[in-house]
Each structure stands twice: as structure tokens, then as C-alpha cells.
Amino acid sequence: xxxxxxxxxxxxxxxxxxxxxxxxxxxxxxxxxxxxxxxxxxxxxxxxxxxxxxxxxxxxxxxxxxxxxxxxxxxxxxxxxxxxxxxxxxxxxxxxxxxxxxxxxxxxxxxxxxxxxxxxxxxxxxxxxxxxxxxxxxxxxxxxxxxxxxxxxxxxxxxxxxxxxxxxxxxxxxxxxxxxxxxxxxxxxxxxxxxxxxxxxxxxxxxxxxxxxxxxxxxxxxxxxxxxxxxxxxxxxxxxxxxxxxxxxxxxxxxxxxxxxxxxxxxxxxxxxxxxxxxxxxxxxxxxxxxxxxxxxxxxxxxxxxxxxxxxxxxxxxxxxxxxxxxxxxxxxxxxxxxxxxxxxxxxxxxxxxxxxxxxxxxxxxxxxxxxxxxxxxxxxx
Numbered sequence: 515x516x517x518x519x520x521x522x523x524x525x526x527x528x529x530x531x532x533x534x535x536x537x538x539x540x541x542x543x544x545x546x547x548x549x550x551x552x553x554x555x556x557x558x559x560x561x562x563x564x565x566x567x568x569x570x571x572x573x574x575x576x577x578x579x580x581x582x583x584x585x586x587x588x589x590x591x592x593x594x595x596x597x598x599x600x601x602x603x604x605x606x607x608x609x610x611x612x613x614x615x616x617x618x619x620x621x622x623x624x625x626x627x628x629x630x631x632x633x634x635x636x637x638x639x640x641x642x643x644x645x646x647x648x649x650x651x652x653x654x655x656x657x658x659x660x661x662x663x664x665x666x667x668x669x670x671x672x673x674x675x676x677x678x679x680x681x682x683x684x685x686x687x688x689x690x691x692x693x694x695x696x697x698x699x700x701x702x703x704x705x706x707x708x709x710x711x712x713x714x715x716x717x718x719x720x721x722x723x724x725x726x727x728x729x730x731x732x733x734x735x736x737x738x739x740x741x742x743x744x745x746x747x748x749x750x751x752x753x754x755x756x757x758x759x760x761x762x763x764x765x766x767x768x769x770x771x772x773x774x775x776x777x778x779x780x781x782x783x784x785x786x787x788x789x790x791x792x793x794x795x796x797x798x799x800x801x802x803x804x805x806x807x808x809x810x811x812x813x814x815x816x817x818x819x820x821x822x823x824x825x826x827x828x829x830x831x832x833x834x835x836x837x838x839x840x841x842x843x844x845x846x847x848x849x850x851x852x853x854x855x856x857x858x859x860x861x862x863x864x865x866x867x868x869x870x871x872x873x874x875x876x877x878x879x880x881x882x883x884x885x886x887x888x889x890x891x892x893x894x895x896x
Contacts, residue, residue, distance in 0.1 A: 682749035683749050708729060708851070
């Protein structure tokens with residue numbers, strides 16, 4: 515049986531366009547919906563592969579379930595049936611999780627992959643690369659067929675693994691970079707490899723003895739024409755605990771400039787929080803909002819000089835909705851930085867949300883506001 519689950523658009527599983535997902539769903543239904551003979555506890559059964567037609571955005575769960583009723587198949591009394599099966603009239607098994615966004619089929623039950631010999635070929639014909647999930651260590655050897663924390667990490671590991679043909683950098687990350695580059699046109703961009711701090715309760719793990727936003731392991735300058743290719747090289751094989759972020763430092767006509775950035779507090783609701791919208795109005799810079807998972811990021815399109823950047827970061831202090839510690843931490847390291855890729859403690863994939871255009875704009879030479887385009891016109895031209 516197929517089942518489909520709706521997951522937030524920042525999930526690693528991906529968020530292909532609904533039309534694309536419907537096409538993948540239809541193709542899977544046509545190719546994989548069949549009856550397979552087999553056995554269960556020395557009984558002959560017929561396993562049915564079916565598809566539940568529910569709207570979804572990111573993955574398809576592939577199951578098989580016995581057509582026979584367990585009460586009849588196992589000769590159970592009604593009391594035994596209620597006690598052992600708790601009203602479940604089907605015997606089922608998870609087989610695989612299909613991720614159309616990544617063209618990946620992650621097999622969670624390799625026994626059925628061998629039992630249904632035609633399944634790998636069918637999945638390949640549908641455009642999926644078949645990867646067997648690693649066996650769990652320890653006493654418990656069972657595979658989880660549900661898309662939860664365990665399989666999210668397993669998917670993340672597969673995408674980062676060198677030499678397997680999957681892209682480590684999600685299309686949503688490159689979309690952020692392409693949208694930004696189309697509006698500021700820097701010659702050189704700066705990226706950082708770092709270890710994101712994870713949350714402890716409602717607070718980020720900061721203390722007075724560790725006054726660093728996230729320990730930066732390395733930084734690299736990349737020309738705009740090589741940006742996406744080089745970012746893929748950096749991410750492939752990168753330890754899962756580390757993420758790649760874009761720093762504010764860019765090079766324009768040989769001059770160092772800074773991208774205005776904001777990291778909003780966790781749990782901020784952009785559409786419902788008027789104070790956050792007021793914060794961006796006070797900043798008074800056109801730009802774009804990014805969904806980061808639990809909150810939002812902001813990239814401005816008006817580049818700043820180094821002194822202007824320091825003044826800008828000072829203005830962010832105390833603004834409603836802005837992460838309380840973030841401005842001081844960025845000032846100490848000499849540049850601001852926002853995460854582009856997932857990591858072990860930050861398993862969300864940042865993705866584009868919407869453009870922001872203040873009613874009154876600044877006078878920076880790179881300001882998109884100098885044009886007479888509306889936000890819709892800018893979006894259509896992207």
C-alpha cells in the first residue's frame with residue numbers, strides 16, 4: 515500500500531511542485547499497483563500494493579498488505595482477534611520510502627526487495643535510484659518504515675555520502691543563492707563551514723564562556739559563476755554535524771561589501787506577528803524572507819560598506835522578533851552568517867518564502883527600490 519504524508523516545506527525530503535508530485539504519484543500508481551503471491555506463518559496470502567489518493571508534497575510510502583482477513587487466515591476467535599490485532603484487519607509490511615524531489619527510493623525492508631524481484635527494475639524505470647537503508651546497530655534490528663527522525667537522518671546521510679550520484683546541495687539552497695545574486699550581482703561570495711548550535715529547551719546553547727554564534731571551521735571565497743558547483747563540492751562528504759552558511763562578505767568591483775542579514779527568533783510567525791513586520795520596516799531595506807525551519811532569515815538587496823554594516827547590526831539590537839544574541843555575535847566575528855544547508859542539530863532545509871519591499875527605501879547604489887518594479891514584477895523576472 516502507498517501512503518502519503520504532508521511535511522513542512524523545509525523538510526529534507528523536499529518540496530517539489532504539487533503538479534510534479536502528482537505526476538510522480540500517478541506514475542507510481544500505474545507501475546507498482548499489483549498483487550503479489552507470498553506467505554505468512556505458513557499460510558498462502560496475496561499481497562496487494564495500492565495507493566491512497568491524498569494530497570502530498572514530499573514523499574511516498576510504499577507498503578504491501580495482505581488481502582486476506584487475519585481472522586480467517588489464522589483461524590482466530592473474535593476475542594483473540596481483538597486482543598492480538600486490536601481491530602486491524604490487515605497484515606502489512608513497510609517496503610520503501612520514495613522521495614521524488616531527490617529521485618531516491620530508500621528501501622527500509624530489504625527482505626521484500628529480494629522477495630519482489632521486479633521491484634528494483636520498476637523503481638528504476640520510474641526514475642528512482644534504489645538505496646538500501648543501513649541496518650540498525652545494537653539489539654534492535656528492525657527497520658522503521660515510517661518517515662520520522664530516524665529516516666530523516668538516514669536520508670540526510672545518503673545525500674551527503676560521496677560517490678553515490680545524489681546531490682548534497684538541495685535545489686532550495688541554490689534557489690536562495692540565485693535569487694540573491696540576481697539582485698546584488700557580486701563577483702565573489704563567501705561561504706563558511708560551521709557547526710550549528712542546537713536548542714536546549716527554548717534557548718540556543720550560548721553562555722558567557724562561549725560567546726560565538728557557531729564555531730566556523732573554514733571559509734572559502736567562490737566566484738558567482740562557480741557558486742553552485744563549488745558549493746556541491748564543499749557539501750559532498752561533509753560531516754553530518756556541520757552545515758554550510760553564506761556570510762555577509764562579498765566582493766563588488768574589487769571592494770568588500772556586506773549583505774544585510776537578519777536571523778529572527780525561533781517560533782516567530784511572520785504572517786501573524788505585526789512587530790516582526792515593523793522590525794523590517796524600520797530596517798527599511800528591500801530583500802527576501804527565507805523559511806529556516808522554526809523561524810525566518812532575511813537577506814537584504816542593498817549592499818553595505820563595512821562601517822555601514824556595523825551600524826546596521828547595531829540597529830538590529832533590541833528590534834522585536836530579531837534573535838536576541840545574534841547581532842552581538844555577528845559583530846564579534848566580523849561578519850554575519852545564515853545557514854544554507856541542514857546539519858545534525860538543524861535538520862531543516864532553508865527555502866525561499868517571499869520578497870519584502872518597504873514603502874520607503876534607502877539610497878544605497880544597489881537598491882532594487884530605485885526601480886519602479888513591483889514585488890510581483892521582481893518575482894516574475896526571477
